[in-house]
Every structure is written in C-alpha cells, then in structure tokens.
Amino acid sequence: MSGPRADRNVAVVGGGVAGPTLAVGLARSGYHVTIYEAHTRRVQDVGSFFNLAPLGRTVLEELGIDHVLESGTVCTGISFRNHKGRWLANNPETTTNIMRGELSAALREAAIDEGVELKREKRLSSLTEQPDGSWELSFADGSTAEADVVVGSDGVHSDVRRHALPRAPVPSYAGVIGSGGLSEVSERFEVDGTFHMTFGLRGFFGYQVISPGRILWFENHYESEERTFKELADLTDDEWMESLVERHRTDARELREIIRSAAGTVWRWPVYEVPQLEQWHRGTAMVIGDAAHAIQPHLGIGATLALEDAYELTAALRRQPEVTTAFAEFQADRRARVAEMCKQAQRMGSIMTPRHWWERMMRDLTLPMAIKKGIKRSEQGFGYRLHPWPPTSQAA
Ligand SMILES: Cc1cc2nc3c(=O)[nH]c(=O)nc-3n(C[C@H](O)[C@H](O)[C@H](O)COP(=O)(O)OP(=O)(O)OC[C@H]3O[C@@H](n4cnc5c(N)ncnc54)[C@H](O)[C@@H]3O)c2cc1C
Structure with a gap:
C-alpha cells in the first residue's frame, strides 16, 4: 500500500508502552493515528512498577519525550546479594523505576500532544482484512472502525495477534x-x-x-x-x-x-510468555512489544524492547514508503535482538532459585564475572544500537 501518508489511517490497538510511543513517532511522520485502548482510567492502577533499562530511556530521549519518566526514580546501580545477604556483584548501569500506570498515562498524553486521537474503553473484539487490504476493527462495545494499517501493541494476550496471525503461538x-x-x-x-x-x-x-x-x-x-x-x-x-x-x-x-x-x-x-513469532505481520497488520515477543521477566527488559520496537518500526516506515516492505525490514532487523534477550532472560531465570547448594555456589562465584563481561561487551559497542532516525525529508 503506497500513497501520501497523511491519507493513511493507522489504528494502534493498545495504549500501554509500545502503542503510544509508536503513535508519537508516526504522527510526526505524517500519519493519521488513533489509539484504541481497552481500559477506562487515565492512570491505570495495574501492574506495580517496572525497571527501564538505559536503552528505554535513550528511545524516549531520541523522540524528545523523556519527560514521561519524570515521576520515576533513577537508579545509579543494581546490586546483587545472595539469600544470606552476602554482596555478589554490582551493575553500574543507570536505570529508572517507574509505575506502569504513570508511564502509560504520560506516554498517552505525549501522543495526544502530537495530534493522536485516543479512544478509551475500546477493547478490540475482531479484526477483518478487507478486499482492498485495509482492516475493519470491531470493539466489545459494538462499535467499529476502519484503518489502512493496524499495529497491535495490546500486550501478551494480544487480540490483534489472535485475529491477524491465527497460527501464531498462544501465551503459556x-x-x-x-x-x-x-x-x-x-x-x-x-x-x-x-x-x-x-x-x-x-x-x-x-x-x-x-x-x-x-x-x-x-x-x-x-x-x-x-x-x-x-x-x-x-x-x-x-x-x-x-x-x-x-x-x-x-x-x-x-x-x-x-x-x-x-x-x-x-x-x-x-x-x-509468548515465544517470538515466526511472522510478526500479515498484509498491513503488525504486532509489536509483548504481542510479538513476551519474554520471561527475569532480565527486566520487556518494556525496553517494547520501546525499541516502537522506535524501530517508525524508523522503518520513514525509510520505506511501502508499508509491507517496511514491516518486513523491521521484522528482519528485530529478530536477532529479541532472540538474544530471550536467551539471556532464560539464563537469568535458570539461576534465580537453584535447587542444590552447589548450583547456588556456582552462581555466586560466576555472577560477578558474568556481569563484568556484559558491561565490557556493551562498552565495546557489541550491545544493541538504535538505527539513526531517518530525516523528515524522506518521510514526506
Ligand atoms: C512480573 C513482570 C515483571 C516485569 N518487570 C519488568 C521490568 O522490570 N522491566 C521491564 O522492562 N519490563 C518488565 N516487564 C515486562 C513489561 O511489563 C512488558 O514487556 C511491557 O509492558 C510491554 O509493553 P507493551 O506496550 O507491549 O504491552 P503492555 O504494556 O502490556 O500494554 C498493552 C496495552 O494493551 C491494552 N489492551 C489489551 N488488550 C486490548 C484489546 N483487545 N483492545 C484494546 N486494548 C487492549 C492493555 O490495556 C494495555 O494498556 C515485566 C513483566 C512482568 C509480567
């Protein structure tokens, strides 16, 4: 599907982390964007807080919306101890702890400031591809909407994934x-x-x-x-x-x-969790964030991956005028990063509560070295780097 971007309606389903961040980028790139969010309240009293890794903040800084982290608390290091309280290691990365509801509310406000329409109490119930490649969205309240492009950022139990990619794995x-x-x-x-x-x-x-x-x-x-x-x-x-x-x-x-x-x-x-999907998109419908790859929580990286997805999908759509080409490029780019993070999360999960004393001893001995190695790798530039933001001229 090509044509002037201003004519293209994008429906973003889910206004958690990835959704409103994507909406900011797309609105700035000339798309007409509507977020459909199932919840009612401005600040959702759900899900406690999460720790945002440095790249999560970088995404928000790149988009010029890092003020959304104002209600959070900066951590200048992460220390690890064993059950006896013995210090094991320190990770000097700067991260941010922030209430989930507060971050989502601030991101939605940032999207509204860019001219994005936010529709609350709109729980997607079905999604049907039309003969011309556009989509009809139906909601639990009986209303419907149409869009040229649909992005499902509706979390681990994604309804967009269920309808657009019926053969995708289900959450377990x-x-x-x-x-x-x-x-x-x-x-x-x-x-x-x-x-x-x-x-x-x-x-x-x-x-x-x-x-x-x-x-x-x-x-x-x-x-x-x-x-x-x-x-x-x-x-x-x-x-x-x-x-x-x-x-x-x-x-x-x-x-x-x-x-x-x-x-x-x-x-x-x-x-x-949902294993990373083989295929993240069908036609002009795409899933990002937890909808595409809900990984185990042990690394504290899910929200950062969701923000990276939002940034990288916008960048791909700015580079490529053809939506389906941009989707394919984005998916190919993100696979390795997500796979590596899944592997690391699994590894962290496997050392969380070992059953035997000798496994605990091995963990306590090797953790400082593993953390040092990780820091060195990212200092040497082996960590993930965001793509440069394509200039506006290409996006018009
Ligand atoms: C125990 C636990 C601890 C975690 N700790 C961390 C951490 O410390 N650091 C970290 O980075 N990540 C952490 N995560 C992961 C992180 O919460 C997610 O990866 C992140 O929220 C994903 O963002 P998202 O935008 O893809 O989805 P979500 O944030 O889940 O947002 C989805 C949105 O879609 C809406 N929605 C759902 N269904 C529909 C529908 N049918 N129609 C319309 N709207 C819909 C929801 O209401 C919600 O607003 C943790 C997860 C768990 C489970």
Whole structure:
C-alpha cells in the first residue's frame, strides 16, 4: 500500500508502552493515528512498577519525550546479594523505576500532544482484512472502525495477534508468579539510588528506597501449578503478604520487614510468555512489544524492547514508503535482538532459585564475572544500537 501518508489511517490497538510511543513517532511522520485502548482510567492502577533499562530511556530521549519518566526514580546501580545477604556483584548501569500506570498515562498524553486521537474503553473484539487490504476493527462495545494499517501493541494476550496471525503461538504460563508494592518503612533504609536484588532461597526479590521511608519492591518466584489472576486476586493482601513472608523466611530479615510494611495494594499476577513469532505481520497488520515477543521477566527488559520496537518500526516506515516492505525490514532487523534477550532472560531465570547448594555456589562465584563481561561487551559497542532516525525529508 503506497500513497501520501497523511491519507493513511493507522489504528494502534493498545495504549500501554509500545502503542503510544509508536503513535508519537508516526504522527510526526505524517500519519493519521488513533489509539484504541481497552481500559477506562487515565492512570491505570495495574501492574506495580517496572525497571527501564538505559536503552528505554535513550528511545524516549531520541523522540524528545523523556519527560514521561519524570515521576520515576533513577537508579545509579543494581546490586546483587545472595539469600544470606552476602554482596555478589554490582551493575553500574543507570536505570529508572517507574509505575506502569504513570508511564502509560504520560506516554498517552505525549501522543495526544502530537495530534493522536485516543479512544478509551475500546477493547478490540475482531479484526477483518478487507478486499482492498485495509482492516475493519470491531470493539466489545459494538462499535467499529476502519484503518489502512493496524499495529497491535495490546500486550501478551494480544487480540490483534489472535485475529491477524491465527497460527501464531498462544501465551503459556511461564511458571512464575510476580508481585510487588510500595512499602512504608523506618528511615533506617537509606535512599542510596541503588536497586537492591536478592537471590532468595525460594524467590527473587528487588527493592529501591525511593524517598525516606518509602520503598518500591517486587518479588518473582516459581510455582509450577498455574494460578489465575482471579485466584490471586481472591486472596486478601494480608494472606498474600504472609505467604511471601513465609517464602522468604530464611532470607535476609530486611526482605520480610519490607513485605510486612506494604501500604496499599500488593499487586500479584501470573506471568505468561509468548515465544517470538515466526511472522510478526500479515498484509498491513503488525504486532509489536509483548504481542510479538513476551519474554520471561527475569532480565527486566520487556518494556525496553517494547520501546525499541516502537522506535524501530517508525524508523522503518520513514525509510520505506511501502508499508509491507517496511514491516518486513523491521521484522528482519528485530529478530536477532529479541532472540538474544530471550536467551539471556532464560539464563537469568535458570539461576534465580537453584535447587542444590552447589548450583547456588556456582552462581555466586560466576555472577560477578558474568556481569563484568556484559558491561565490557556493551562498552565495546557489541550491545544493541538504535538505527539513526531517518530525516523528515524522506518521510514526506
Ligand atoms: C512480573 C513482570 C515483571 C516485569 N518487570 C519488568 C521490568 O522490570 N522491566 C521491564 O522492562 N519490563 C518488565 N516487564 C515486562 C513489561 O511489563 C512488558 O514487556 C511491557 O509492558 C510491554 O509493553 P507493551 O506496550 O507491549 O504491552 P503492555 O504494556 O502490556 O500494554 C498493552 C496495552 O494493551 C491494552 N489492551 C489489551 N488488550 C486490548 C484489546 N483487545 N483492545 C484494546 N486494548 C487492549 C492493555 O490495556 C494495555 O494498556 C515485566 C513483566 C512482568 C509480567
């Protein structure tokens, strides 16, 4: 499909991380963009916080919208300890912890500022390709819309993927339960700009003191039996907190103190993954972010990959006037990066809670070297680099 971009309507389904970032780039490149988001509220009270890796911030800086991170807290390093509290290693990368809902809300505002239309309470229920290659979108409220191009940034349980790529793999339970919250603690916890990670005996725990007496924390642990969102939500916060305290009974005492001091909701969710798709697009419909590759959470890289996708897809569409050619180029470019991150996330997951003492000992011995090697590799330029942003003249 070619033709002047201003005539091209792009429907972005899902206004989480990738969706509104893509919308900013496309609106600036001359497309007419509408975001369809299933949720109602401006700031979604969902999913606790995430840690954004340096490249996530770089994407936002490249697009000139890094102000969306203003509500976050910068971490100047990530420290790793074992269950006894023994320090193992430090990763000096600068990252940002930010509430998911706050980041999505700020990104959506940034998209609106670029002239993007945001339609809330629009849950995609079906997607049908028309004979001329355009798409009809139907929503759960009975309304419909049309678009020349559809991008599904609707997360791990993507409806765009289900309809546009019916043979794509379906999400499977990753065997991990995640949870997190905000705790109010005594001021003996120092605001030190560090994201503290602990390999607990039966779960992985991370926290940052974001201001005197306030801590953001998360916990991931393996559970082979799947529990649904509803089953987890049906437990009271107290029941959930007590189960976490029990899980970390033999770990450093501060972890139990942080969990017990949770103020407000303690979020919890089963983690699903989707192996990277063979094919990310059909015709002029494409999936990005978790919809294309929901990886295990152990590396804390999913949101950064989603932002990279949004940047790189826009850049490809600016380089290539033909949408389907740009889609093919984008997919070919992203495959290796995503595959490498999946591999690293799996590796990290495999050392999270080893069953045997000797596996733990090996992990504790080799982790400092592995982290040093990773830092050296990225310093030497072997890390991922974003494509240069194509000049506007090519995009007209
Ligand atoms: C336990 C856990 C911990 C994590 N920790 C980190 C971390 O520390 N760092 C990190 O980088 N990543 C982390 N991630 C991953 C990260 O959250 C995701 O990779 C990221 O949010 C993906 O962004 P996205 O835009 O693709 O999808 P999402 O952020 O999931 O956004 C999808 C959007 O689509 C909307 N939607 C869904 N269905 C429809 C529909 N049918 N119609 C319309 N809208 C719809 C949703 O409401 C949502 O707003 C973690 C994930 C888990 C599970």
